[in-house]
Amino acid sequence: MIEMAPPADEPDHDVRPDLHLVADSDGALLCRIAERDLEAFEILYRRYARPVYGLALRRLNDRGRAEDATQEAFAAVWRSAATYAPARGGGARWLFTVARNTIVDHARRGGRTRLVPTAALPELAARDAGPEPAAEAGWLAFRVQAAVAELPERERLPLELAYWGGRSQSEIAQLLDLPLGTVKTRTRSALARLAVQLEQLR
């Protein structure tokens, strides 16, 4: 299928929050999960499976154990969603804390080892950092990855290619068969949208 280039008047900054983000905020989803709403659980899982898995990979350095820990983390979310108190903070922070605690417990228990090639790991890990900086780094990566996941695909693709695909804007334009100006507009729009989302995820 050929993707048509957008019109020249494509808005520079369409960063209005999507309606579903308002209706399905993390906190609202957790409240629904506390009421045993499977659909809410699936939505939250789709939104955060990658960030939680990324967190587990960083902490455990082992794919198999990271997979197990991710499953355990979401099981813990399901079990303890009723303890989430909206007045005490955002849903993302609560989920992060539950996931991190589960992963730490998993690390303490040890288990099978399946090494991950170093090149496949995200580059954030500040291996010499103490517990506090490491936790903050984990929280930052968690928020960023969750926010990136919520971007519209037309903005997410050029952004990911630019930041993690090592591609220049010209290469991205060629790859996506888009005018260079459109790639720049979409990348800038993605950054602006991320700024809004990261503020919401504090």
Next chain:
Amino acid sequence: MSRRAPDLDNLIGGHLPGPERDRLTRVHEALLRAGPRPELPDSLARPPEVAVRRLPAARPARPRRRPLLAAVAAALAVAAAGGAYSLSAHPDEGPRRAVTMHGTAAAPTAHATLRIGDRDAAGNWPLTLRVRSLPPLPAGSYYSMYLTNNGHIVARCGTFKADPGATVVRLNVPYRLGEYSGWIIRRDFLDGRPGPTLLRT
């Protein structure tokens, strides 16, 4: 392909006012520090089965609803985890979540299994009901399947007729299944009178 950090000016151009540029710079730096999102392995393509299986112990509220909801939720969880839950000699249908329905006093030998397929993009759940030994229908009546909450009928899933032996019925419902606690099958009459409940989860 060389891996290089992107230059913010190159990405967004150099014509932004100071505060907006500062904002985007913070995002830019956060992206560089966060690193790429990992690809999810197949094992994590769906939410964990164990999460839903532990449902009954999760929350003390609504105790009357819990057993039925647990049955529905546990059945949903099987497919949510992508797990195989083979109920019968119909391997051609592939893995499905399923709920067993039992005959009431009005139909003690009746039995049914309800397979729940994957919800489509529009939000519809395909249901395959395999029912057997339902009592024969009197003239002017038919079977109806309903979703219930705390024993009360709240939504109709469809109507059907059945052979005396086994019958397979395909239905499709748009409801949020997690909001209901169970299913029943009832005999209803064309003039609107309800008949007895014959099967329940």
